Amino acid sequence: MHRYLISFDDGSMDHIPEADLPAVGEAAHAVVRDAKAAGVWIFGGGVPRQPSSIVATDGTTSDGPVPETKAVVGGFAIIEVSSREEALVWAARIAQACRCAQEVREIGFDPES
Numbered sequence: 001m002h003r004y005l006i007s008f009d010d011g012s013m014d015h016i017p018e019a020d021l022p023a024v025g026e027a028a029h030a031v032v033r034d035a036k037a038a039g040v041w042i043f044g045g046g047v048p049r050q051p052s053s054i055v056a057t058d059g060t061t062s063d064g065p066v067p068e069t070k071a072v073v074g075g076f077a078i079i080e081v082s083s084r085e086e087a088l089v090w091a092a093r094i095a096q097a098c099r100c101a102q103e104v105r106e107i108g109f110d111p112e113s
């Protein structure tokens with residue numbers, strides 16, 4: 001089995017009218033319920049707009065994001081499926097529900113996690 005990160009950038013849903021957000025939320029929750037029922041859902045959620053903090057290797061902190069950052073995550077799901085093709089099917093369902101494109105990346109296996 002392989003784990004995949006399915007995500008979209010902050011601002012990707014800004015085109016959705018406020019009045020449509022409850023329907024988008026319900027559509028997204030329906031996909032999550034289906035993924036849980038299928039046994040592929042690990043974890044996911046939205047990331048509200050907020051200031052970030054950067055913690056350096058020496059433990060010091062500063063306000064972020066780093067100026068080189070061009071995009072930040074607006075929402076994500078982590079699923080465990082047998083193939084990239086299956087991950088793309090779930091990403092397509094999430095994209096349709098959330099009305100925005102999704103990025104799919106395999107997560108490297110770490111036996112310690």
